[in-house]
Each structure stands twice: as structure tokens, then as C-alpha cells.
Amino acid sequence: MNDIYKPPLWPMLLIGVVSLIWVLPLIGIIMTSIRPEGETLKGWWNIEEFTLTLEAWREVWVNYPLWDALWNSIKIAGLSSLGSILLAPMGAYAFAFLNFPGKKVTFLLLVNAFVIPNQILIIPLFTLWRNVGLIDNIFSVIIPFVALSMAWAVFLVRNYLVDFPRSLIDAAHIDGCGHVRTFWSVVLPNALTPMAAVGILQFMWTWNSLMLPMLFLRENIPLPVLLTKIKGTYEPNWDQVAVATIITSVIPLLIFLYFQKYFAAGASNQSGQKG
Amino acid sequence: MASIALNNLVKEFGETRVLHSIDLDIKDGEFVVFVGPSGCGKSTTLRMVAGLESVSSGEIRIGDREVSGLAPKDRGISMVFQDYALYPHMTVRKNLGFGLKVSGTPAAEITQKVDEAAKMLGLEQLLDRKPKQLSGGQRQRVAMGRAIVRSPEVYLFDEPLSNLDAKLRTQMRSEIKRLHKKVRNTIIYVTHDQIEAMTMADRIVVMRGGHIEQVGTPSELFKSPANVFVATFIGSPPMAMVDGEIVKDGASPMFQAANGPLLPIPARLRDKVKVGQKVFYGIRSDSFSPVGHSLPRAGEVHQMSCTVDHVEPLGAETLISVALGNSTVLSKMFNPTEVDVDETRAFELELDACYLFDKGTEQSLDL
Amino acid sequence: MTALDRPSVGKSVVAYVASWFKPAGGQRQDWVAYVLLAPVLLLFALGVLYPLFETVRVSFLDWTGLGRPKPAGIENYTKLISDPNFLNALKVTLTWTVATTFFSVLFGWTIALVSGLDAKRTLVFRVAIFAAYGVSEVASGVIWLGIVQPDFGLINSVLRAIGLDQWAYPWLGDANTAMVVLVAAYVWTQTGLPLLTCYAAIVAIPRSQIEAAYVDGASHMQVLRHILIPYSLPGLKVAIFLVLLNSLKAFDLIHAMTEGGPVRGTETVGYFMFKEAVVYFKQGYGAASTVVLLLAVIVVSIPLIRERSSDT
Ligand SMILES: Nc1ncnc2c1ncn2[C@@H]1O[C@H](COP(=O)(O)OP(=O)(O)OP(=O)(O)O)[C@@H](O)[C@H]1O
Ligand SMILES: [Mg+2]
Numbered sequence: 001m002n003d004i005y006k007p008p009l010w011p012m013l014l015i016g017v018v019s020l021i022w023v024l025p026l027i028g029i030i031m032t033s034i035r036p037e038g039e040t041l042k043g044w045w046n047i048e049e050f051t052l053t054l055e056a057w058r059e060v061w062v063n064y065p066l067w068d069a070l071w072n073s074i075k076i077a078g079l080s081s082l083g084s085i086l087l088a089p090m091g092a093y094a095f096a097f098l099n100f101p102g103k104k105v106t107f108l109l110l111v112n113a114f115v116i117p118n119q120i121l122i123i124p125l126f127t128l129w130r131n132v133g134l135i136d137n138i139f140s141v142i143i144p145f146v147a148l149s150m151a152w153a154v155f156l157v158r159n160y161l162v163d164f165p166r167s168l169i170d171a172a173h174i175d176g177c178g179h180v181r182t183f184w185s186v187v188l189p190n191a192l193t194p195m196a197a198v199g200i201l202q203f204m205w206t207w208n209s210l211m212l213p214m215l216f217l218r219e220n221i222p223l224p225v226l227l228t229k230i231k232g233t234y235e236p237n238w239d240q241v242a243v244a245t246i247i248t249s250v251i252p253l254l255i256f257l258y259f260q261k262y263f264a265a266g267a268s269n270q271s272g273q274k275g
Numbered sequence: 276m277a278s279i280a281l282n283n284l285v286k287e288f289g290e291t292r293v294l295h296s297i298d299l300d301i302k303d304g305e306f307v308v309f310v311g312p313s314g315c316g317k318s319t320t321l322r323m324v325a326g327l328e329s330v331s332s333g334e335i336r337i338g339d340r341e342v343s344g345l346a347p348k349d350r351g352i353s354m355v356f357q358d359y360a361l362y363p364h365m366t367v368r369k370n371l372g373f374g375l376k377v378s379g380t381p382a383a384e385i386t387q388k389v390d391e392a393a394k395m396l397g398l399e400q401l402l403d404r405k406p407k408q409l410s411g412g413q414r415q416r417v418a419m420g421r422a423i424v425r426s427p428e429v430y431l432f433d434e435p436l437s438n439l440d441a442k443l444r445t446q447m448r449s450e451i452k453r454l455h456k457k458v459r460n461t462i463i464y465v466t467h468d469q470i471e472a473m474t475m476a477d478r479i480v481v482m483r484g485g486h487i488e489q490v491g492t493p494s495e496l497f498k499s500p501a502n503v504f505v506a507t508f509i510g511s512p513p514m515a516m517v518d519g520e521i522v523k524d525g526a527s528p529m530f531q532a533a534n535g536p537l538l539p540i541p542a543r544l545r546d547k548v549k550v551g552q553k554v555f556y557g558i559r560s561d562s563f564s565p566v567g568h569s570l571p572r573a574g575e576v577h578q579m580s581c582t583v584d585h586v587e588p589l590g591a592e593t594l595i596s597v598a599l600g601n602s603t604v605l606s607k608m609f610n611p612t613e614v615d616v617d618e619t620r621a622f623e624l625e626l627d628a629c630y631l632f633d634k635g636t637e638q639s640l641d642l
Numbered sequence: 643m644t645a646l647d648r649p650s651v652g653k654s655v656v657a658y659v660a661s662w663f664k665p666a667g668g669q670r671q672d673w674v675a676y677v678l679l680a681p682v683l684l685l686f687a688l689g690v691l692y693p694l695f696e697t698v699r700v701s702f703l704d705w706t707g708l709g710r711p712k713p714a715g716i717e718n719y720t721k722l723i724s725d726p727n728f729l730n731a732l733k734v735t736l737t738w739t740v741a742t743t744f745f746s747v748l749f750g751w752t753i754a755l756v757s758g759l760d761a762k763r764t765l766v767f768r769v770a771i772f773a774a775y776g777v778s779e780v781a782s783g784v785i786w787l788g789i790v791q792p793d794f795g796l797i798n799s800v801l802r803a804i805g806l807d808q809w810a811y812p813w814l815g816d817a818n819t820a821m822v823v824l825v826a827a828y829v830w831t832q833t834g835l836p837l838l839t840c841y842a843a844i845v846a847i848p849r850s851q852i853e854a855a856y857v858d859g860a861s862h863m864q865v866l867r868h869i870l871i872p873y874s875l876p877g878l879k880v881a882i883f884l885v886l887l888n889s890l891k892a893f894d895l896i897h898a899m900t901e902g903g904p905v906r907g908t909e910t911v912g913y914f915m916f917k918e919a920v921v922y923f924k925q926g927y928g929a930a931s932t933v934v935l936l937l938a939v940i941v942v943s944i945p946l947i948r949e950r951s952s953d954t
Contacts (some may be wrong), residue, residue, distance in 0.1 A: 007760035008862055012767075014804040017759055019767035020772050021729065022830065025785045028796055043799025044788075091682035098672035103834065106683070107458050108951050113690050115943040117891040119915050119932050121689070124696035128813075147689020150682055155950075167360035173422075175374035176348030179674045185373075189364040208778030209722050210894040228898055231784050241784060249757075249781040256776030257769065 016194075033057065033242035040238070056239035063237075064230055066223075066244060073222035076138050076145075077207040078170045082098035083146035084202040085195050091150065092194075093183045113152035118211050121148075129216055140216040145206045153198045160194040161187065197262040200255060207252045223248040224243060277428030277461045278303045279324065283333035285321055286485075292321055295515045296333065301463065301478075302367040303557060307457050308472040309465045311482035315639070317465040320482075324463060325354050337429060345360065348378070353422035354431040357438065359414045362463070367393075367417050368402040374425045382504050392420045395454075413445045418450050419454070432464040448474060463542045469509055473497070481505050485536040503637040506630060512594065515604040517556040530556050530631070535600020539577050541626045547640045548631065554640070557630035560594065566621040568608045574627040582619045583598070647797040697936075701929035713925065718930035728931060729778045730906055731914040735938075737821065738910050745829045746789025746885050750836025751878055758844040758870045761860055768837065783898025786827035790814055815899030817907025820900050824908050826897055832888060836881035844870055883946045890939050 004143040036053055040046070060066055066224070095107050121144050126135075134140040164187065172182040188195075210224045217225065225246050231241050279301040286294035293315045301307050306328060309317040322328040324335055326347035335343050353374070364638075367610060372385040380388075393399050395542055396416045415435065422430055432451075436444045442512055449596045452475055455462055472479045473493045481488040481496065481504070488600040489501040493509075500506035500514075507513040519532040528548050530538040540548060561564050561570065566578065568590070588594075593611035596603050605621060610616065631640040695931055701718055705711035722728045752861075753771060757764035774782065789796045790813040798810040813819045825913060847869060857863050893912050896902060902909035909917070919928025 011756045012763040015753060015764045015771075016769040018495075018753065019770045022771045022833075023556060023728050024796070025789055025830070027730070028788060029785050030735040041794045043794055043796060043803065045796070046803070048797065066913070085683050087685065090678040090730065092697075093677045094672075096738040098675040100672055102510075106679070110686060112943075112947045113686070115887060116694065117912060117932075117935055118689060119891070119893065119912055119935060119940055120697050121693040122916070123700055123919050123929050123932070125689075127925075128692075129691040130702055133858075144693075145686065147685045148720040150686050151690075154682065165360065167356040167358050168362065170322075170325075171354070171356060171360035171362070171421075173327060173347045174352070174354045176377040178673060178895075180677065181377065183678065185377075186362055197691040199533075204776065206730070208780070208894075209531060209778050210778070210897060211916075214897075224778050224894070227780050227784060231787065231898070237374075238791075245781045245784045250779045252778065253773060254777045257773060260769075260772070262681070 014081065028057065029242045029245055032239055033043045033246055035239065037072065037237060044139070056237070056243045058248075059237075060240040060243045063240060064226065064244065066247060067224040069221055070247065071095045072138065072217075073207055073224075076141060076213070077203045077223050080142050080145040080149070080202040080206040081139070081144065081199040082097060084149040085199045086148065086264060088150065088153035088157045088198050089161075089188060089191055090155040091177075091194060092161050093187055095156045096161035096164070098179065101222045109172055111155040113148075113153055113157075116148070116151075118144075118148070119207075121212065129193070135216060136218040136220055138220055140207075141212045142207075145202070145209070149198070149202050149205070153202065154182050156198060162193060164190070196259075200259045200262050204252045204256055276337045278336075278465070279429065279461060280336040281320070281324075281333070282336070284320070284323065284330065284335065286316070286323060286328065291498075292331075292485065294323075294331075297487060299480060299487065299490065300605045301461060302490060304459045305462055306452075306464065306477040308476035308478075309463065309480045309482055310467060310469055310472040310490075312508075313467060315482045316485045317396040317467070317482055317556055318433055320465055320511045321354075321433055324429075325431050326350050326628040328349070330351045339464075351428040352426040352431055353425045354433065355418045355435045356424050359418040359435075359438075361414060361421075363406055366403050367398060367409070367420075368416060371398075371402075371405070371420050371424050373566075374421065375465060382495055387419075387502055389422050389600055390452065391422045396420050402600050409467045411439055412447070413496065415439060415443075415447060418529075419451070423454075423458075428460060430460055430462045432448075432462065433436070435464075436457075437466070437468070444471075449510070451475065470511065479509075481508060499639070499641055500630065501560075501639055501642060503555060503557075503632045506639070507556055508631070510559060512560055512605050514557045514559050514630070515602065517599050517602040517604060519555060519556060519559060519600065521550050523550045530554065530603065532556065532600035535598070535602070536579055537576070538599075539626060540581075540631070541629050542575060543627070543642050553634035555632040555634055555637075557623065557632060558604050559628060560607040562625040562628035562642050563604060563606045563622060565595070565606065565608050566623050568610055568612075569623055569625075570609060572623070572625050574625070577626055578621055579624070580621050583614055583616055586614050586616060644864075645659060648732070666919065679830065680759065694936075697929045697932050698875070700926055701933045703926040703929075705926040706924050708923075714926060718927050721927065722930055722934065727769050727906060727909075728911075728914060730876070731909050731911045731931075734821075734906075734908060735910040735912070738825065738908070739886060741825045741890045742828045742892075743882065743886045746832040747824065747836045747878070747881050750833045750881060751840050751874065753833070753864060754837050754840035754844055754872060754877070755870050757841065758874075759866065762846070768841070772834040772837055774831050775838070777831065779828075779831060779892075779894035782827055782831045782900045783895045787814075787829070790823050815904060820904060820908050824896065825897055827899065828889070828892065831895070832885050835884055835888075836878070839876040840874045841880045843852060844876045847873045883943065886942055887939065890935070890942065910939070 017121050027046050032040055034054065035044070036051055036055065038197055039049060039051060095103065118204055125140070127143060129135045129140045146200070162272060168186055169182055170189070172186040177185065207222070208224060210228065213222050214225045214228070230244050281297050281299040283460060284294060284297040285292065297320060309320065311317055319328060326342065326345060330343040334341050337350055339546060346493055362373065364375065367391055371389045374383045375388060382610060389402075393402055396419060398413070398416055398420055400431060401409060401413060401417070406417065409417065418435065436447050436569070439447060448471060469579050476493055478492055479496055480489060480490050483504055489496060491503045496505060496509045500509060503516060507516065517532050517535070519530055519535065522531040522537070524537060528540055530540055532538065564570070580600070582609055583595055584603065585596040586593060588611060593608040595606045595608055595612060597606060597615060632638065700711070702714060702716070704714035704717065753768070757768055777785070792798055792810070792812040793843040797813065801807065801810045811819065811821050850871055852865060854867065856868055860868070866925065891912055892910065896908060896913050900908045902913045911931060915928045916930040916936060918924045918931060
């Protein structure tokens with residue numbers, strides 16, 4: 001295409017300048033994290049004096065239970081993703097290939113639940129978890145996380161399976177498989193792409209969530225909850241807040257950038273369009 | 276053993292009926308080919324026999340069992356799919372053995388049977404590859420191998436060769452035929468290619484619009500097509516249908532082509548026509564040739580002169596189209612010489628190889 | 643009716659009832675579907691349906707603190723519509739939703755269109771903008787707190803450095819500027835989404851079509867106007883709905899930055915319910931406001947739901 005026309009310079013310049021607005025805050029947070037707090041009192045961009053120090057990067061682990069929060073985040077996001085990865089294809093298989101009474105109603109109910117705000121969950125689930133002693137147990141958030149994910153995850157996998165070669169399923173039936181065996185031995189091994197997409201989207205979403213963990217967890221809090229606590233302390237140390245922010249963000253950010261194409265699929269999927 | 280009987284078989288998808296009461300008996304060990312245009316219900320019938328599609332009404336018997344309630348695995352069948360349907364995540368070996376594994380066959384026996392089938396089809400070198408690493412022809416063989424391994428009583432093929440190129444297709448055709456000679460199992464083979472049907476079948480079932488039009492051996496269908504559809508579907512190039520009516524010309528009835536010449540009626544049909552009856556006069560290109568360029572003729576021959584419309588040299592022979600009244604008829608010129616468009620030549624028509632069909636019912640008057 | 647008719651009547655009733663359990667097409671039933679679906683549906687019932695119905699039920703209760711809930715009829719709702727704080731929350735929600743949706747979609751769409759003219763050299767910048775969408779709202783909130791911090795925050799420190807000391811301002815201390823800051827922060831996180839969907843629509847344009855336009859002598863602006871914009875519209879539509887829904891449900895960012903303040907100036911309905919139900923222990927009242935939020939969300943998503951449903 002470069003043979004035919006040369007793109008003008010202005011789109012690149014324009015987008016470049018605009019992207020500064022997105023990058024500057026990120027640079028700011030990094031700068032704040034690697035300089036002594038006293039030095040950034042005139043703004044992190046002020047480099048009359050510049051001392052590189054990893055003091056905050058060491059201190060923050062000591063002053064705050066960051067390790068525990070990181071571990072909790074990994075557990076919560078990991079288990080939630082695992083749950084969605086395993087359950088969504090089961091539902092998707094049923095909706096894509098099977099006939100059963102109530103199919104349409106169930107499907108519409110399930111896949112349209114993605115509009116439901118999380119706020120709906122907090123009063124009933126808090127009461128329920130308190131009654132069954134699940135408060136501060138990570139499953140108090142994993143259960144609703146996986147449940148909420150079913151709406152988009154089943155839809156995403158089903159849309160993939162709808163284009164799955166029908167004859168493979170027929171062949172499995174001829175080979176003597178029932179539906180459960182067909183699902184397990186033939187469909188699952190060939191549906192790794194949508195399953196990965198579900199896992200990644202769910203990991204990002206659960207890692208970044210604040211509301212439910214903040215309400216249902218006391219001690220076993222994940223990173224975002226800890227971060228609100230750190231910045232909420234009277235006279236926070238901004239260099240350490242910056243470090244905590246970076247630690248909170250870096251894992252999902254890397255995953256996000258690495259797996260961008262899955263988000264494209266996920267986003268168009270939510271709207272009912274086929275990716 | 277495995278004869279197959281379809282009795283009053285009906286299939287409906289929602290409100291639309293796609294199979295209207297199919298009746299068919301297939302003998303044990305017979306190679307039966309279903310042909311017909313796209314959408315006529317061949318695959319649906321086959322899939323009902325396989326147990327992949329439910330039966331709306333009627334019955335399917337395999338051997339002496341009524342199988343419509345049985346799962347595919349309990350019917351003693353195996354199937355080869357048009358797109359081969361090889362499991363992409365399994366090696367060839369696993370693909371071949373999967374059915375046996377599911378049925379709980381001991382591993383040693385699976386290995387032995389897979390090796391046997393691989394040897395029969397020349398797949399030994401490919402056993403550890405995944406389907407993606409195979410050529411189209413190799414995939415096709417694996418698909419056949421998967422069917423063979425389970426040593427079923429009935430093989431079902433759904434257009435198994437249509438994804439291959441012409442050369443490979445011819446080769447696989449004879450290979451399947453050879454396989455059938457060896458195993459002597461009952462085969463139902465679906466295709467929309469009449470050449471495939473003619474070359475492979477013991478018996479051909481011609482279907483159209485959810486009905487069976489005619490059942491017979493390849494030569495029966497070629498020699499006595501039951502109706503216009505079968506006559507034009509079987510044989511290549513297709514039989515030409517000349518539009519016209521029966522008139523009285525002296526003592527014997529004659530065929531008057533619409534806006535065209537008067538043709539004599541084949542002797543065997545002279546008693547069966549009525550004056551004024553609207554009919555099609557069916558002519559195959561082999562039995563209509565320029566004088567001096569025809570096959571040795573047996574019975575009555577009618578000569579006439581026609582103007583050449585269009586010429587298509589094929590090498591060993593030349594196809595000539597001429598107009599008979601409103602209809603176009605193809606003529607085959609054997610030992611061809613140069614022919615010019617618009618040239619007028621004498622042609623001869625072998626009357627015994629011609630057919631008459633009632634225009635209203637489209638049925639052959641031979642019946 | 644004669645006695646002879648009866649069996650056939652009985653038969654037809656049976657057939658009719660049986661037809662309820664027979665899906666269209668007379669296909670066979672796969673009861674095993676319920677086995678596969680059971681875990682999904684059980685979890686969904688526990689984690690979504692139960693809370694949904696329970697919230698609606700609680701919204702008709704007078705239930706505060708740890709006391710026993712009492713039936714309250716529609717009292718919670720009548721209180722809501724005369725509660726100035728709730729009316730304020732409605733107003734804030736409207737401003738918030740419209741502003742965040744408008745700006746994120748406008749920015750994301752424009753950036754997608756402009757980069758459509760030069761996909762290669764804008765890639766890095768696009769990814770940078772897109773990256774913010776992967777940062778959690780809490781982290782984004784903290785980052786933006788750093789920007790508007792009154793003493794050493796980016797804005798005020800720059801203003802002071804260029805001698806505009808009198809413009810330096812406690813941005814989050816004033817309800818109006820706090821709203822602007824909050825909207826800016828949210829737009830910063832959300833712009834990646836419209837960028838993603840619109841750009842996805844644009845890269846799907848057949849190359850040959852754009853090349854043909856250039857061969858025909860079209861200018862860049864004409865390509866933008868006649869090819870890129872029309873093709874981007876489906877992505878734009880998706881983006882509007884998704885950002886709108888996100889904004890309506892927003893909670894994390896507000897909690898991280900302003901907690902609804904100052905003086906409830908940034909308190910949306912989604913945050914109001916949290917304050918009433920969790921901070922002030924008024925579960926019944928909070929539930930009623932949540933139901934209002936739910937209704938708003940449903941109304942907004944009707945077109946989306948219809949599209950999804952017709953897909954099946
Ligand atoms: N699942 C289905 N739902 C509704 N109609 C169907 C379904 N499967 C097939 N049909 C219809 O049944 C008819 C017969 O289809 P079938 O696949 O048997 O045709 P075919 O003879 O195999 O054609 P082809 O040569 O194209 O494979 C067609 O009109 C088709 O549209
Ligand atoms: Mg077919």
C-alpha cells in the first residue's frame with residue numbers, strides 16, 4: 001500500500017501529542033516512586049535535583065501488607081478465572097448444540113445479565129455471607145465473580161462454538177461418544193482460544209475490582225482494597241503510594257497489553273456482534 | 276447380517292417436510308449410491324440411518340433390528356464425512372483408535388486394529404502426524420481408516436470425495452470400490468456427481484425434492500429412465516428433450532416437434548401413444564450423429580438434415596448442437612472431421628435408443 | 643360429543659402437553675443439557691438471581707442497622723423521590739454519565755479514525771492510550787489524585803512554576819471542579835474502549851477499498867469521510883452502549899477519589915446506594931435506590947438486549 005500513497009505526517013503527530021496526556025500520569029507515578037519524597041514537593045517533573053532511590057520500593061513491603069494483598073489478588077483472580085474457564089464452555093456447549101425445554105429462556109436470561117450492576121449484589125450477599133460465615137473468605141467474592149462472568153463468558157464461548165464444525169461432533173457420536181464425552185474429548189481441546197479469552201478477561205476484571213472485595217473481605221484483602229487503604233491513611237507517603245499503585249497495576253497491565261486481541265473479541269462480543 | 280430397510284421414512288424440520296415417505300430396501304453387501312441435486316435430502320436420509328438425525332415418522336431397519344431409537348454407536352455403522360471431520364487435536368493414530376477407545380477396547384487390540392487399517396490404506400508413515408500436517412488425499416484416507424477400524428456392518432459415505440481434485444477423485448473412487456470388493460459390507464454412498472454414481476454403484480437411488488425418483492442399477496437407469504428428471508440427470512451430456520406432440524401421419528403416429536421436423540416414433544412405443552398427446556422426445560447425443568460418423572446402429576434409423584448451430588471439438592469426438600424446432604439437441608460425431616457452423620448436414624437418429632415422456636406427468640411412456 | 647370422540651380428545655391433550663416439552667422442529671431432547679448446565683445455573687442463581695430478587699424484596703422493607711426488617715410497602719420509594727440527596731444523586735448521575743460517555747467516545751472514536759489513516763506509525767501511541775483501560779479504576783484514581791493534589795500535584799505545581807500561583811486550586815475541594823476532575827479521570831480510563839471497538843471496525847475494512855479510493859484520487863479527508871467514518875459506525879454504536887453502562891454502574895473510581903464528596907457533589911446513584919446501605923445501614927432504603935439504578939441500566943440497554951436476543 002505504501003507504493004500507492006504515503007500517509008501524511010499529521011495523524012502521527014496529532015495522536016502522538018494526544019497520547020502524552022495518557023502517558024504523562026504514568027511517568028509521574030514512576031518518577032514519584034523512585035525519588036525521595038522531599039524532592040518531589042515541587043512536582044515530580046521538577047528535576048533541579050534528582051536522586052534515584054529505591055527506598056520506597058523497599059519500605060512499602062515493610063510498612064504495608066503488600067505481599068499478602070498480592071497473594072490474595074493472585075488467588076482471587078486466579079481461582080475466579082479458573083472457575084469461568086471451566087464452567088463457561090459447559091454452558092456454551094449446551095446452548096450451542098443441544099435441544100432442551102427452556103433453552104431459549106435460560107439463554108436470554110443468562111446472557112443479558114451482563115447489564116446488571118454489581119451494586120445489586122451487595123446487600124443480599126453481605127447478609128448471606130454473614131449468616132453462613134463466609135465474610136473474609138475469598139470465596140465470598142469468587143462466587144459472585146464467577147457467577148457474573150457467566151453472562152458474557154457463556155456467550156463468548158457459544159459464539160465460537162456455533163462456528164465449530166458440526167461434523168466433528170457427528171463424528172464423535174458415530175465413534176460412540178455421548179454428549180458429555182463429546183464435550184470433554186472433542187470440543188474442549190478445540191476450544192482453547194475462547195477459553196483463553198474468557199480466562200484473560202476474567203483475570204483482568206477480578207484483579208481490578210474494588211467493590212465486592214472491599215465489602216466482603218476483612219483481612220484477606222487484594223491489592224486494590226489495600227491501595228485505597230494506603231492512600232486513605234492520614235498523611236500518606238506518596239512515594240510508597242506510587243509504588244503500591246504500580247504493583248497493583250503492573251500484572252494486569254502486562255497481561256492486557258500482551259493479549260490485546262482477546263479484548264477486541266470480548267468487547268464486540270458484549271454487544272451481541274460476532275467477533 | 277446387515278441389510279437396510281427404510282419404510283415410510285419421513286423427516287420434518289419444524290413445519291417443512293424435507294423427506295416424503297421414503298421406501299427403500301438395501302441388500303446385505305450392496306453398494307448403493309444416493310444421487311440428486313443439492314438439497315434433495317440425500318444427506319438427511321443418510322444421517323437418519325446413522326442416527327445423527329431423529330426420525331419424524333416411519334422406520335429404519337438395519338439387519339433385523341428397528342434402529343430409529345438407537346444411538347449411532349449401537350447401530351453397527353460408521354461414517355465418512357465430506358470434510359473428513361478428523362479430530363484436529365489428535366494424531367492420526369489417535370483419530371483411528373478413538374472409537375475403539377470410547378467403546379472400552381483394550382489398548383493392545385486398538386493398536387493392532389489401527390495398524391491393520393493403516394496398512395490397508397497405506398497410512399503407516401503418517402500415524403504420528405496431526406491432521407493439519409496431511410494433504411487432502413491423506414486426510415481422506417484417514418477418514419476412511421477411521422471407518423474401517425471399527426469393522427462396522429454398514430458404511431455410510433457423505434460426499435467423501437468432493438473436496439479432492441479430479442485426479443485424486445478418480446483414484447479414490449476405484450480404491451473405495453476395491454475396498455468394497457474386499458470387505459463386502461453394505462455401503463450407502465451419497466454424492467451429487469452422477470459419474471461417481473454410475474461408476475461405483477451396484478444400485479443407484481435418484482432423489483429429488485425429498486422423493487425417490489427411481490431406483491436401479493446404473494445401466495437400468497441409463498437404459499430405461501422412469502421420467503424426464505432421471506433421463507436428464509443420468510448420462511453425460513444430458514439427454515435432450517424435444518418439445519412437441521403426437522400427430523397422425525398416414526397409418527402410423529408420428530412426433531411433430533414444435534416448429535420443427537416430423538420424427539418417427541420408436542417401434543416399441545407406437546401402440547402406447549395417443550394422437551394429440553403432448554410429449555417430450557428424448558434423444559441422447561450418442562444415438563444422434565452425422566451420417567458416416569455414427570456408432571454401428573442396430574434397429575431402425577431415421578435420417579434427416581439439420582443445420583449446425585454450435586460445434587464443440589473434444590478430441591476423440593465432436594459435440595454438435597442443432598436446433599430441432601424450439602429445442603436444442605446435442606449430437607455426437609465419432610471419428611470427427613471439420614464441421615462448420617451453419618453448415619447443413621445429414622444426421623441419423625437411432626430410434627430404439629430414443630424415449631418418449633408425457634409432457635404433463637413427465638413419466639416415460641415405456642412404463 | 644360422543645363417547646367415541648373421547649379417546650382422541652384425550653390423545654390430543656396428551657400430544658399438546660407433550661408438545662411443550664418438544665422444541666420446534668421435532669428434534670430429539672438432550673436431557674444431558676441439564677447436567678452440563680447445572681453448575682452454571684446454580685452459580686448464576688446464587689450469585690446473580692438470588693441477589694437480584696432479594697434486593698427487590700428488601701427494597702420493600704423497612705430495615706435499618708441490625709434491627710428486624712418490617713414490611714414497608716412502597717415507603718422507601720416515596721421517601722426516595724422526596725429525598726433531596728437522592729434527587730441530587732440523580733442529577734449527578736445524569737451529568738456524570740453524559741459527560742463521561744460523550745468525551746470518552748468522542749476521543750476514542752476520533753483517535754481511531756485518525757490512526758486509520760496511518761496505522762503503522764500511530765501504533766505505539768494507540769497502545770499507550772489503550773493501556774490506561776487496563777489500569778484498575780482504583781489505581782487510576784490514585785494516579786489522578788497525584789495530578790490534582792493541591793500542594794505538589796502536577797497541575798498546581800506547573801501553575802506555580804509558570805507564575806500562575808493564583809490559579810492553583812484545591813481541585814477536589816469544590817464540588818464543580820471535583821466533578822470535572824472525576825470525569826477527566828474516568829475518560830482517561832475509558833477512552834481505550836471506544837478506541838478498541840472503533841479501530842477494530844476500521845481495520846476490518848478491505849484494503850482494496852481504501853486503495854481504490856486513493857487510486858481514484860481521493861484525498862485523505864475524503865477517505866476519512868467516505869470510507870473510515872461509515873465503516874466505524876458499528877464500533878461506535880457498541881462503544882456508546884458499553885461506556886454508558888460502565889458509567890452508570892461506576893463505583894470504584896468515585897470511591898478511590900472523592901467518596902461522593904465534597905458535599906455529595908460527585909455522588910451518583912451507584913454510590914448513593916452504597917452510602918445508604920453500607921455506611922448508614924439503611925438496607926431497605928439503599929435497596930430501593932439500587933432498584934432505580936437497575937431500572938435505569940435496563941432502559942439504557944434495551945437496544946443492546948434486543949440485538950443480543952435476536953442473534954439466537
Ligand atoms: N437442520 C436443518 N434444519 C432445517 N432444514 C434443514 C436442516 N438440515 C437440512 N435441511 C433442509 O433439508 C433439505 C435436505 O437437505 P440435505 O442436506 O439432506 O440435502 P442434500 O441432498 O444432502 O444436498 P447437498 O447435495 O447440498 O448436500 C434441504 O432443503 C435443507 O435445507
Ligand atoms: Mg449433503
